[in-house]
Amino acid sequence: MKKLIEIEGLTKSFDDTLVLKSINLYIRENEFITLLGPSGCGKTTLLRILAGFESKDAGIVKFDGNIIDDIPPHERPINTVFQKYALFPHLDVYNNIAFGLKLKKMPKDDIEKAVKEALKLVKLEGFESRNVKTLSGGQQQRVAIARAVVNKPRLLLLDEPLAALDLKLRQDMQYELKEMQRALGITFVFVTHDQEEALTMSDTVVVMNQGEILQIGTPQDIYNEPKNKFIASFIGESNIIPGIMLKDYLVKFEGYEFECVDKGFDDNAEIEVVLRPEDIELKPVNGGINGVVTDIIFKGVHYEIIVDVNGREYIIHSTDPQLVGNKVSLSFDKEDIHVMLR
Amino acid sequence: MKSLRRLIYPYIAWLTVLIIIPFLFIVLATISTFHIFNSYTFRFTFDSLRFLTDPIFLNAFKNSIKFAGITTVICLAVGYPVAYFFANIKSKNKTLYVALLIVPIWSNMIVRIIAWENVFKPVSILNLFNLSFDMIGSDIAIIIAMVSMYLPFMIFPIYAVLDKMDHGYIEASRDLGANSFQSFYKVTLPLSLGGIVSGIIMTLLPAMTAFALPERIGGGTTILLGNLIEKEIFRGSFSTAATVSFVVMIVMLGFFMLIVRFDKEGETLL
Ligand SMILES: Nc1ncnc2c1ncn2[C@@H]1O[C@H](COP(=O)(O)OP(=O)(O)OP(=O)(O)O)[C@@H](O)[C@H]1O
Ligand SMILES: [Mg+2]
Numbered sequence: 001m002k003k004l005i006e007i008e009g010l011t012k013s014f015d016d017t018l019v020l021k022s023i024n025l026y027i028r029e030n031e032f033i034t035l036l037g038p039s040g041c042g043k044t045t046l047l048r049i050l051a052g053f054e055s056k057d058a059g060i061v062k063f064d065g066n067i068i069d070d071i072p073p074h075e076r077p078i079n080t081v082f083q084k085y086a087l088f089p090h091l092d093v094y095n096n097i098a099f100g101l102k103l104k105k106m107p108k109d110d111i112e113k114a115v116k117e118a119l120k121l122v123k124l125e126g127f128e129s130r131n132v133k134t135l136s137g138g139q140q141q142r143v144a145i146a147r148a149v150v151n152k153p154r155l156l157l158l159d160e161p162l163a164a165l166d167l168k169l170r171q172d173m174q175y176e177l178k179e180m181q182r183a184l185g186i187t188f189v190f191v192t193h194d195q196e197e198a199l200t201m202s203d204t205v206v207v208m209n210q211g212e213i214l215q216i217g218t219p220q221d222i223y224n225e226p227k228n229k230f231i232a233s234f235i236g237e238s239n240i241i242p243g244i245m246l247k248d249y250l251v252k253f254e255g256y257e258f259e260c261v262d263k264g265f266d267d268n269a270e271i272e273v274v275l276r277p278e279d280i281e282l283k284p285v286n287g288g289i290n291g292v293v294t295d296i297i298f299k300g301v302h303y304e305i306i307v308d309v310n311g312r313e314y315i316i317h318s319t320d321p322q323l324v325g326n327k328v329s330l331s332f333d334k335e336d337i338h339v340m341l342r
Numbered sequence: 343m344k345s346l347r348r349l350i351y352p353y354i355a356w357l358t359v360l361i362i363i364p365f366l367f368i369v370l371a372t373i374s375t376f377h378i379f380n381s382y383t384f385r386f387t388f389d390s391l392r393f394l395t396d397p398i399f400l401n402a403f404k405n406s407i408k409f410a411g412i413t414t415v416i417c418l419a420v421g422y423p424v425a426y427f428f429a430n431i432k433s434k435n436k437t438l439y440v441a442l443l444i445v446p447i448w449s450n451m452i453v454r455i456i457a458w459e460n461v462f463k464p465v466s467i468l469n470l471f472n473l474s475f476d477m478i479g480s481d482i483a484i485i486i487a488m489v490s491m492y493l494p495f496m497i498f499p500i501y502a503v504l505d506k507m508d509h510g511y512i513e514a515s516r517d518l519g520a521n522s523f524q525s526f527y528k529v530t531l532p533l534s535l536g537g538i539v540s541g542i543i544m545t546l547l548p549a550m551t552a553f554a555l556p557e558r559i560g561g562g563t564t565i566l567l568g569n570l571i572e573k574e575i576f577r578g579s580f581s582t583a584a585t586v587s588f589v590v591m592i593v594m595l596g597f598f599m600l601i602v603r604f605d606k607e608g609e610t611l612l
Pocket of ligand 2: 044
């Protein structure tokens with residue numbers, strides 16, 4: 001599909017601190033792309049450069065194949081859901097949402113219809129005449145979403161748009177946003193701290209840290225084949241064990257050799273193995289990796305079981321409980337062994 | 343909390359002695375023949391209210407409204423851009439620049455009035471530069487002097503609002519398609535309305551009751567309400583002076599209610 005945004009070598013610093021370090025990224029038309037990374041890694045800065053609020057120090061940013069450096073924010077077909085909402089305090093909910101449409105001189109009846117639809121999308125029907133200062137944080141956040149999407153931009157930037165919502169509402173909104181993106185063909189750049197949200201909503205996940213892109217891939221890629229320890233630990237809990245890649249398809253860790261599906265490393269390369277907690281099964285003691293259950297915590301859907309293997313703690317998610325002190329053996333399929341460079 | 347409440351007693355005493363009691367005297371003087379040096383003819387009467395239809399009062403009232411109004415309009419037109427400019431300074435020395443705006447208020451007002459008086463006299467130090475004005479008593483001279491006196495009082499409340507305003511609102515409007523003019527007119531201006539109203543009142547009220555300035559620069563021929571009050575007192579007509587003061591107070595109260603309406607949080611009141 002066509003590339004909507006192309007970013008090459010994008011660099012930005014604030015008073016001598018490099019905030020974005022030569023970012024390369026393209027965003028395809030109608031793609032749902034998520035920026036995932038810890039606080040302060042430069043996600044908001046990247047969005048602000050796309051929206052036109054921040055200058056860049058070096059690099060190229062193209063929209064539809066054209067460099068957009070000289071296009072002011074109001075002429076870019078881009079809308080933003082701001083991390084801090086920035087709802088206009090002197091306008092009520094209706095006029096906040098209608099702000100962009102009025103500037104486009106849309107007929108009044110159409111504006112009314114569009115605002116109503118947008119309010120329905122964010123589940124705030126009947127809130128038209130409410131003063132935005134009297135809304136709860138989550139309600140304000142939803143008005144901010146409505147105010148941006150109502151303009152049906154080519155590119156929608158969402159800076160942690162669901163952070164203030166409770167789990168149920170967040171899941172509903174995730175679904176609604178995803179539906180809207182499909183139905184309207186809008187390209188989404190979505191920022192979140194929440195890895196689960198990133199994995200469930202996105203076509204592409206971009207993992208960032210300290211101003212750098214660490215990995216770009218589908219949610220499956222990122223989850224199953226994290227490129228390094230940082231990504232593995234950022235994308236959900238996991239067990240990371242040092243080991244050696246003896247040769248293609250054969251890895252050694254915890255003193256045992258295992259068949260695996262990874263290849264392309266140097267023979268005897270020092271690597272790390274990622275084992276997801278839900279991929280490990282606990283069996284009665286046998287010849288493999290053995291350990292002792294040291295703790296068990298009920299987590300709702302599953303139990304989180306901590307197993308001590310010669311001083312290394314493994315986290316295992318299982319629907320079957322264990323007794324503390326039980327001697328167990330860890331078992332996993334060869335597809336569940338994910339190898340990454342140390 | 344309760345023990346802290348005692349700390350406001352001195353203020354209450356001050357308020358009672360210097361504000362409330364004199365105010366009651368003004369009310370009393372308005373509705374009676376009250377005179378401090380002449381108490382034996384005391385009786386209640388509304389005679390002095392008739393002064394409000396006297397051409398002398400009407401002329402002073404008209405002058406006060408005219409000069410205060412024109413001054414306020416000019417101060418707003420000049421002051422808003424200045425406040426906007428200073429609020430948007432990015433430099434680390436911002437506070438210093440803003441302090442430069444306050445400095446004129448610190449110098450004594452009478453000194454500044456006399457300085458202007460000298461500028462507008464035919465014979466002045468300006469003759470050294472081959473300049474000479476003869477403007478004492480002219481409207482222009484009074485307005486120039488008033489604007490220079492009251493401009494900081496317009497700039498400050500507006501600056502205070504603009505300086506505190508979250509830049510995020512402007513970005514949001516730009517994001518939604520507003521160019522910089524639309525963004526100013528649809529977001530910045532309405533959000534600074536509280537500051538504008540405060541600025542107008544901070545300029546209008548002192549300008550309306552100005553006394554020394556029209557006295558010196560008006561050359562004794564242009565009479566404002568403040569001058570009228572003085573004249574009436576010297577004439578020994580306490581009641582008419584009190585009546586004029588009372589009118590001024592009512593007008594001020596009206597304006598104050600206006601501030602409170604526009605600026606519920608009181609953030610712009612200096
Ligand atoms: N205007 C600025 N001046 C100076 N430093 C800034 C400015 N804006 C951002 N930074 C710095 O740039 C870095 C990246 O900030 P950014 O807001 O992009 O992070 P983020 O990834 O959005 O974080 P979060 O998830 O907490 O929102 C931070 O270290 C921040 O302190
Ligand atoms: Mg951010």
